[in-house]
Amino acid sequence: MDYKSTMNLPQTEFPMRASLATREPEWLKYWEEIDVYGKTLEATKDAPPFILHDGPPYANGHIHMGTAFNKVFKDLIVKYKTMRGFYSPYVPGWDCHGQPIEHQVEKNLGPERMAEISRVDLRALCRDYAMRFVGVQSAEFQRLGVRGDFERPYLTLRPEYEAGNVRIFAELYRRGMIYKGSKPIHWCTRCKTALAEAEIEYGDETSDSIYVGFELIDPPDVFAAAGLPVSILIWTTTPWTLPANVAVTLAEDASYVGVVAGGKVLVFAEELVSQVAEVAGWERIEYVCGDDGEPARMRGSELAGLRYHQPIHADLEGVVITGPHVELSTGTGAVHTAPGHGEEDWLVGREFGLPSLMPVDDNGVFDGGGGRFAGMHVYKANPAIIDYLREEGSLLHAGTTSHSYPHCWRCKQKVIFRATEQWFVSMDHVDEGRPLREGALEAIGTVEWIPGWSVNRIRSMVADRPDWCISRQRAWGVPIPVFTCAACGETVANDETFEAVIRLFETEGADAWFIKDPSEYLPAGVTCPRCGGTTLTPEDDIVDVWWESGVSHTSVLDNYEELHRPAELYLEGSDQHRGWFQSALLTSVGAYNAAPYERVLTHGFIVDGDGRKMSKSLGNVISPLDVIEKSGADIIRLWAAAADYSQDVSISDEILDRTSEAYRRMRNTFRFLLSNLYDYEPSMAVEWEQMPEIDRYAMVKLADLVERVTRAYDEWKFHQVYRAVFDYCVVDLSSFYFDVLKDRLYSDAAGSLSRRSAQTVLSHILGALVRLVAPVLTFTSEEVWHFMPEKMREDLPSVQLAGWPVVEIPSAEEAARLRDSYRVVLEVRDVVTKALEDARNAKVVNKSQEAAIALTAPTDALDELTERGLEALAEMFIVSAVQIAEGDQISVAVEPASGEKCPRCWNYREIGVDPARPELCGRCAGVLADG
């Protein structure tokens, strides 16, 4: 007879194969239909808020693994917080202005059409371009399962957003933190624009390397003793900056000597004599010596104040000074200083009150200040200047050197340092209140930084950063909202003008700035405070995009009704310490004296399996879109959750394979749970008191899991969530509890207390597990939810609306006792499985039910075992019989089970106890008799 039909074998429609790539889009459609986002907000509308404020990705191109990782991470936090009972709206945003988009549009247009297009038309094209990629990325983020208000995202190009820039600018301006100044900054002569540090790429470049003597006007006696002219020898890799030279900087404490060469005395650092000699090809070194016959030496500080003839402009003089940035590893220890062409030069120049010459125009061409080189591009001028120096006799040596050099991130051309008029946010000056740096450093202390070391990074960056250059000479952005008096050039900006500009931007957008005349929107009577002029010109420069995204605390958090400032959390990659975290902090502290966030979580970068960054040239790029198509978004989500984000996160085909395997394991766990609950509903639940011990133990393990997972989520340690859940599925469930349970579930009477007890536990496991995993496996958990017994779903159309699981154990004492006791039992079980394996290898038995075992154990363990009875032990070890005796240590002997195989339950038992069912074991006979 076929007894299969008499058993309660698992049944479920829940597919073993996930087919995520095809099934996930169906769930997306479902969520949209039921408006799951709106439902979660409605359900939590009176709950305490938790705002995760989205940092805006740049609206250019498709998403990559880094953006996918970041968004998945945010989504799982928002979903977790929602399930924990927080009101957690999520408004995604995009960074829409800026150079890269403008550059792309420019490339698409081509130089000819670019030359003809108006600024307003160019901006319109940029807008179209940005909006196109907002659409692309929005769809891609949603495909990852990210839940949020994608109908109403924030975009930095929207009028109300643009107005926020002005609000913050006005506040900082009012406090005297914003100034217009001249400063050398990276300048791209091709794009004709200032570049922020973030817009610079460094790459190797071959440059000139020249040694030049500047003839001293008043040489010190010790070096003049030889009766020869005395020059101070400098080294530079940028000959074109020599026309702007105003000083030579020495190291204060270094020793300088004079060396006779080519009929003159060259003064430079003693430490570098042999290096220079080698470069210059000197066969021997002739020092200028003192009376003692030793080389004459002077400290840098003793040389300071000397004057020399400017190498290009014979009619000008330069001065010798000392500074902290002089290195003695290369060069001559005497640094050619042109404050208009270098940051350190500028700093030291400011200290000594030096002029900042700037003879180079926007295109990189010398103006009249370039003397004989006027009209030449700086790079063309290099050889000409070298020739000139050679003719003048001041050139000691000209060669080349390869070094890291800055390039424009857009056009990849070499960038120069050039002093220009720019707008700055001062870190240290303020008219009212505290300086920005001081305030920002204090605000940093009020924020929780995760991981902890990240505070060091932001703190040192804020402590060391220079003033923030916020102006850009481009079209695609928000204008610096000030005016210039046409008559006298004075800046005109006050509460009245700011308010008018805010209103203008709110109603018409920043485009209006470039279309309208100020008289159309400024109130009558706004005049130049200096000369009373009434013709005002709007500022041409636009604001740095970091400023724009930074002010989202105002343009978004303050503007969206469901959000608030400060946000509970900002979450981005570690590069944002220099970027958004900082621009948000500075603008917020400047305007409100407070940080815009309560905590900041940073994650590492996505790298390949060898820890290398992903790049096209290395060929190691993995696109999230490919993974979605091949394996599904839940695999990306699981990978993201499994990684320790505090370091860089690796991804590779192997890692994704492992992730998919782990996914399948968890999926099968759900499948087992669902398939054994096909005839169960919560009204059948068995009370704790009536549960067999092992079921109570399983409940304790589940409660422990929930506790552990919840703690891991709360501590932002998502990889521990994954670890705990996965190990639980594999170790606690699959290899132990489920394995043991099968006999009871399949063979006991369907409605028996023993089977219902098992199902009660399984239902608790299922209900808890599906919730624990829901923030991560957003698609799979929803699928599971819909296969769960109807009554378990609490009439909720989505697992996203379900609360966080609670597993209550009636007695903490009993829970503790069970944990201890099962530690012993499971130890013994390990010994048993080993013995069974030996028996299998010796062909004594095959499956464990064919075995009967004889155990010995020392007293303690023995008590623990005997207490629960031999039958329970046999059940736990999945053998047909257990004998037990006291012994020195735990040992197991295996022999074939006596009795016969019951054709129904496949256990080896005494057969025919019930005469009516002579071929069956007693249990099975009983089941059939009752049925």
Added chain:
RNA sequence: GGGCCCGUAGCUCAGUUGGUUAGAGCGCACGGCUGAUAACCGUGAGGUCAGUGGUUCGAAUCCACUCGGGCCCA
């Protein structure tokens, strides 16, 4: 060149204040089952804890340096 961070089995992670033969799961190999079956169970082999040198009775854990990698800056 500077700042911050990282480097434990093929993979993902544990390794408490430095203390016995460095752990887990996965993968792999071998075996079992065929009533979770493109599943499931068991056993086993895998690591000079990046390297070198220190501190210490004792270091994966502390210090220095080197190598490799990441982000940011020059």
